[in-house]
Amino acid sequence: MGEEIERLSTRLKTLRHEKRRHDAWLTVQIAREKDRPRTREYIALLIEGFEELKGDRLRADDRAIVGGLGWFEGQAVVVIGHQKGRTLDEQQMHNFGMARPEGYRKAQRLFRLAERHKLPIFTFVDTPGAYPGIAAEEGGQARAIAETMRNMARLSVPVIATVIGEGGSGGALALAVADRVLMQENATYSVISPEGCAAILWRDAEFAPQAAEALRPTASQLLALNVIERVVKEPRGGAQNNPENAANEVRQALRETLAELVAIDPAARRAQRRERFRKLGAFSEGSVAGAVINALPSLSPRPQRDF
Amino acid sequence: MGEEIERLSTRLKTLRHEKRRHDAWLTVQIAREKDRPRTREYIALLIEGFEELKGDRLRADDRAIVGGLGWFEGQAVVVIGHQKGRTLDEQQMHNFGMARPEGYRKAQRLFRLAERHKLPIFTFVDTPGAYPGIAAEEGGQARAIAETMRNMARLSVPVIATVIGEGGSGGALALAVADRVLMQENATYSVISPEGCAAILWRDAEFAPQAAEALRPTASQLLALNVIERVVKEPRGGAQNNPENAANEVRQALRETLAELVAIDPAARRAQRRERFRKLGAFSEGSVAGAVINALPSLSPRPQRDF
Amino acid sequence: MSVTVEIGRRDDRPPVPPGGAGWSCPKCHQPADPAAVRANLQVCPACGYHLRIGARERIAQLVDQGGFRERWAALKTLDPLEFTDLETYPERLREAQAKTGLTEAIVAGTATIASVQCVLAVMDFGFMGGSMGSVVGEKLWRAAEMAATEGLPLVAVCTSGGARMQEGILSLMQMAKTTCAVDVINEAGVPFVAVLADPCTGGVVASFATLADICVAEPGALLYFSGPRVIAETTKEELPADFGTAERNLALGHLDAVVARTELRDKLANYLRLLEGGGTPERIRARRARSRSPRGLVDATARRAKALAAHARRPFGRGDREAVYTPQDIEA
Amino acid sequence: MSVTVEIGRRDDRPPVPPGGAGWSCPKCHQPADPAAVRANLQVCPACGYHLRIGARERIAQLVDQGGFRERWAALKTLDPLEFTDLETYPERLREAQAKTGLTEAIVAGTATIASVQCVLAVMDFGFMGGSMGSVVGEKLWRAAEMAATEGLPLVAVCTSGGARMQEGILSLMQMAKTTCAVDVINEAGVPFVAVLADPCTGGVVASFATLADICVAEPGALLYFSGPRVIAETTKEELPADFGTAERNLALGHLDAVVARTELRDKLANYLRLLEGGGTPERIRARRARSRSPRGLVDATARRAKALAAHARRPFGRGDREAVYTPQDIEA
């Protein structure tokens, strides 16, 4: 009987493991779902009187990032988000949501506009990553991302980032140095794509599902790691099945989060934002017993839904 | 006898007029003199331990503007200037001192460096104007100049501009929104080149000497118009005849002007800088008798030197 | 010191499009009834070509009925350099005044645009090519200062050939002066929106105009610092056919939007309301009190009234400050 | 909590250039005496090719004799994601530790560089490709905080392959964390100079490294966010032969200067003195007092002493403030 218990226990472990892998990989697929609502859809559903503001004031208007002004429940806000597009034409026009330095600099100049006029900022994150082209690199992609993060960190106005699809690497983080990071149930956020990770560490992109599991890119996992503050529910099967419903969930999360942030003094808010990112990391400080810093809550993945 | 007086008086007027024209045009020639010391020469003669800092942090390093850090009499300063070059090779390398947007943005980022570390700024102005090329235009020449001016206006550190050669139009002014503007005796500073002005208003560039006279671009004339604060002496015949001596005159002017500015509270200094430019202009406010504002001192040109 | 003049909702001397009764569009060559073109805000009904309009017609198009009070109309240019080319500067000024009926290349005052109160400054290309001299600079300064002092947004409609050579170096200095005026505006935290109309070039586009919070242009407007002739002469480069157009500038990141004249009024009002959406409760209350004056609401549509109400609801939260800028605030 | 370790002026285990006794330059293929190459700071005497060096050798090259105290050496990476690919993360860490003799990809502490006191953080490409995980981020944070608190400049020598995938999202977050650390530095108004050594890529070059006041690179160093392989795979573009080199980046406006390793120490000292040249008299007096400690001046040359004196003379004037930045200070 002891043998049987061990056998069943091993089998259960394997199954759970496979389920985790399956869930992670499935979420990656849903996050990339072609029909998933994008930044423009959420703007249309959440923002009244939206006025798009184009250009980086330097050399280009990057259509992989869309930005402007509009009313959110009676409050004027600045909205900035990656724009992927749905049809192939749209996707090409928006470069699949992969921003160039011009896009990040457009975001920066909209931050300045928001700061000057004390307008809260909503960002929507939905990108496979920053565009890896020669002109983008040579046009200062690295520093453009760094500056965007620093300028977000410096803002005195409230900033809320919502990950609505793929949150890919530095190109995503550049719009997410926020007071609060919200994340839709089926969105992902990771340091590298599962395929990229598999190609490097497994030396074979076919191991993407394994990499997806290892990277723990799902909303519930990131909540456990304190990387996000809130998981935003989606309609069964994903936001694409009912965009209005998905938008309403986002609306409620934004409303409650904004109310929370508005109640904080701007200087304190900025200090807390910095502290939020300061705390992210997992390390121990050796010799001293019990001096483990930044220990994390359990990471055992909790089942989120049934398929 | 009355007739003779009239005749002589007319003749004298004509001769004075011709002398003014001659002087103005001659100064334009000296200001453009190929061997005249340029920004780099003054840096070498005035600044110890100069460290050139390149690049706009966006897309290029414009060699028409040179900038960096160095010691001026024991005080660390940021130095920024148009660079023309002397030999044809040098001139081409520096694009004849005609800056592109990248050059003005380099100046802006050096302003930020100066502001962050509370370093006074010296600028040297020596340009026929901003570069009128397609890429420069489309890369935002207009806004680059506007932003540079605005950012200079906002600085809390002391800023001294010295016109050392040609001060040509907006391309020159972009580095001259300073607390004090100094100008070498044979430098010029004007809204348009005499040739350009003649081509438009006389419809013939041959009238450049007439235009030069009309534009009143010389240091003594600009002093009378309150556009500059101080005329810096040059060796007989021009700075090129004795660069060390010319540099020593500049050094003394910079030393005295900096001492004056350092004694002012930063906020007051900034307010005064704004007021300085606010006052420039000549207009009257109609109906009210005696309400003429911004009336100017006599403009009768005083002879400056004998040739 | 300043004189105020009322301009009605419709200019009583609207410039008839070129060609009078037998007008046809200079772009698409379609004939049209001049009255219809005027009613279409001097935009060709067939192809959307935007005709140039003077300052007074522009104001009439933008403001609510009776919604403009001119200020600083008594400011007059002097002749500081005693400038003479083929004519004297005073002669040129007199000709421009006779031709346009204006005293200078800019008209400024307080205005109500679709119920939003603001300070409005409008340039006139017909007056010596909209060139910027001491009076243009001074009126812009005063407009900016009034906007800052009264907590009103500033709207500038810019069209200019550049600096006014006849004022020599002093015209160049207006670039710095108007730039400092923008700093006054920014420091006060009030909105500044610029509309660039055909053509907007030289010293104006390289100073206050492009420093606005929101900078839009009319379709087809030509915008550049150095013109095609200077570029061709200096560099021998071949210019693209659409060089300097508003549309090309939009793609190049230099404009927020290209806005058709027929939509300009509503867009401006929305921009201003949105930018004021982050002001302090005090400022909003003050604005609201002003906006409630009967005149201000005469032609407010239901949508506008709703936006206005929403605008008033907007609580921003504690710690919000009036002065946004500090001396250290050097931004790109 | 932190442990301090002394590192001498010269590393007692200098890495022999590859090939040992029979060394020849990987670039110009000229043979050279390894000892001569080491004496030349691991730069080929024939062609100037800069060999990669580890953190301890770098520190030894830069600091004055006895002029480094390591801090925060006890910080150890955890395995927050229980990450396993072909090996577990703890296994990879142990291998890296065995290979480099370091606990992590960064060594940080207080230093004296040519008599200038500073906080120094040096990365090591040999440790898991200089990848940035939680410990790299935390050490940088502490270095920045110490610089801000003690009024010392920060020098960071950066070489990295990017984020450490084995820490998943937490490695990505170090980009934001180190960026915030730069904000701490800027707010305190202390200088920050970064040296980019071959290679410096990915998350490091897209966060704190390129936000330094002065950002220089060693000759030939490769610097990029996305690497040639990713670019080629994604875009099929053909890369220029010198893609990503320090020299090309200099021409593209991304670096202040390219500095040869043999000049780096003196340059760094000059940069730091110049950037401190605008500090308040109080800060300068405090620094001067520190610099006067016997150790600080041991190998100060006459030139340096003169600069130091000049540095102390520098009066900046009244109204000078310590905190340069305000929350509103959003700069490009």
Ligand SMILES: [Zn+2]
């Ligand atoms: Zn037409």
Ligand SMILES: [Zn+2]
């Ligand atoms: Zn070699």
